[in-house]
Amino acid sequence: MTIPLLELTADGLANSARRIMARCNELARISSLRGGVERVYLSPEHARANRLAAEWMRDVGLTTHQDAAGNQVGRISGRDPEAPALMLGSHLDTVPDAGRFDGILGVLMAIEVVRLLRSRIPTFPFCLEVVAFSDEEGTRFGKALLGSAAVAGSWDPAWWELTDAYGITVRQAFLEFGLDPSRVGEAARRPDELVGYLEAHIEQGPQLDRAGQPLAVVSSIASARRFQITIRGEARHAGGTPYDMRHDALLGASEIAIAVERLCLAEHHLIGTVGQLNAYPGAVNVVPGEARLSLDLRGELEGTRDRVWAALTRELDQIAGRRGLRWEAREVHTASAMVCEPLLMDVMRAGIEGSGQADPMSLFSPAGHDGMAIGRIADIGMLFLRNPDGISHHPDEYVSTEDIAVGLRAFAEAIVHLAREHAR
Numbered sequence: 001m002t003i004p005l006l007e008l009t010a011d012g013l014a015n016s017a018r019r020i021m022a023r024c025n026e027l028a029r030i031s032s033l034r035g036g037v038e039r040v041y042l043s044p045e046h047a048r049a050n051r052l053a054a055e056w057m058r059d060v061g062l063t064t065h066q067d068a069a070g071n072q073v074g075r076i077s078g079r080d081p082e083a084p085a086l087m088l089g090s091h092l093d094t095v096p097d098a099g100r101f102d103g104i105l106g107v108l109m110a111i112e113v114v115r116l117l118r119s120r121i122p123t124f125p126f127c128l129e130v131v132a133f134s135d136e137e138g139t140r141f142g143k144a145l146l147g148s149a150a151v152a153g154s155w156d157p158a159w160w161e162l163t164d165a166y167g168i169t170v171r172q173a174f175l176e177f178g179l180d181p182s183r184v185g186e187a188a189r190r191p192d193e194l195v196g197y198l199e200a201h202i203e204q205g206p207q208l209d210r211a212g213q214p215l216a217v218v219s220s221i222a223s224a225r226r227f228q229i230t231i232r233g234e235a236r237h238a239g240g241t242p243y244d245m246r247h248d249a250l251l252g253a254s255e256i257a258i259a260v261e262r263l264c265l266a267e268h269h270l271i272g273t274v275g276q277l278n279a280y281p282g283a284v285n286v287v288p289g290e291a292r293l294s295l296d297l298r299g300e301l302e303g304t305r306d307r308v309w310a311a312l313t314r315e316l317d318q319i320a321g322r323r324g325l326r327w328e329a330r331e332v333h334t335a336s337a338m339v340c341e342p343l344l345m346d347v348m349r350a351g352i353e354g355s356g357q358a359d360p361m362s363l364f365s366p367a368g369h370d371g372m373a374i375g376r377i378a379d380i381g382m383l384f385l386r387n388p389d390g391i392s393h394h395p396d397e398y399v400s401t402e403d404i405a406v407g408l409r410a411f412a413e414a415i416v417h418l419a420r421e422h423a424r
């Protein structure tokens with residue numbers, strides 16, 4: 001069976017892009033944060049967003065179900081309903097006080113691409129699935145990629161006891177959401193059920209904006225490690241304690257935060273962030289006796305990332321020795337680098353070229369994505385869309401309707417190219 005050429009009109013693509021923009025705005029209203037966007041795993045807002053996404057999935061002909069880890073899934077058959085599926089997706093959860101597009105855009109583009117391809121899908125040698133992953137950010141429980149890890153069959157039983165800010169465990173949250181923790185394994189997919197995974201996402205950085213280009217092929221996703229570091233000194237009177245008697249934990253934490261920047265700047269494609277820093281007991285008139293800080297380290301190469309963490313532990317020893325402090329670190333997240341598969345990169349490149357953009361850039365992604373987890377069971381490929389000013393994880397995050405329209409054309413063409421490759 002031959003796979004017909006795509007006939008996408010500029011008007012049709014513009015309508016689709018406008019629908020996506022309107023839906024991003026609609027989803028942004030499903031939020032636990034007054035005046036902002038915040039939607040976390042296993043919350044009432046997660047359930048509402050899934051219901052809406054399921055309606056939109058059914059509207060384009062997908063058969064839907066919510067899986068055992070709260071991911072919303074839709075499927076449509078190709079020429080053989082038993083054939084493995086090409087999975088398309090991204091996530092519906094957000095960081096605190098988020099933008100409207102991170103993850104959400106990729107889910108809505110996947111649904112819209114099914115609409116654009118609908119008349120061709122019966123000729124495809126694979127089925128199509130759209131997955132709206134339930135937890136990519138890790139906002140609620142501190143551990144990222146819970147939804148996609150469940151799909152990848154790599155759920156770690158230790159995660160049941162992770163707690164949110166109110167002390168609610170993942171296990172309790174599952175039950176409150178109406179999910180059965182003992183069935184989480186049912187969300188897992190086998191490698192032979194999938195022909196690959198494709199995701200569209202805003203870049204979350206300035207490279208495309210700087211280059212004046214709308215789209216890029218992703219080459220790999222950064223490896224990551226996250227730590228919670230505790231530094232202990234001695235809490236004492238802020239007025240009466242002279243400097244030679246102080247063991248100020250916050251000053252030790254501040255020095256290490258500066259060291260993170262210095263050590264990462266000296267490396268290529270490595271970036272580190274201290275995003276949380278709290279001092280205890282947290283009084284204006286008490287020298288901080290304890291400081292807790294987070295560290296997020298991401299690197300294209302795991303070796304560079306690990307070398308910098310080792311250097312930071314030596315700095316911590318040295319700072320602690322000099323200031324009379326003690327320190328300990330708990331690793332809360334580790335992810336290997338994930339390289340995009342050459343054929344999926346090629347079809348994405350061909351899709352972008354088909355959208356009218358010659359010689360697209362290949363970008364490494366310092367931001368994390370569901371593909372990091374799904375890459376354990378399927379080849380992955382990603383498409384980046386220009387993110388003006390590179391601002392993301394912020395309410396000002398933006399992508400233009402025009403770029404969504406060209407992104408849709410590229411995404412749809414990439415899938416047709418892949419169908420042709422598989423049909424050979």
Ligand code: GLV
Pocket residue numbers: 136137366367368369
């Ligand atoms: C997710 O967006 C991450 O990269 O932290």
Ligand code: MN
Pocket residue numbers: 095102137393
């Ligand atoms: Mn994000």
Ligand code: MN
Pocket residue numbers: 091102103136201368369
């Ligand atoms: Mn994301």
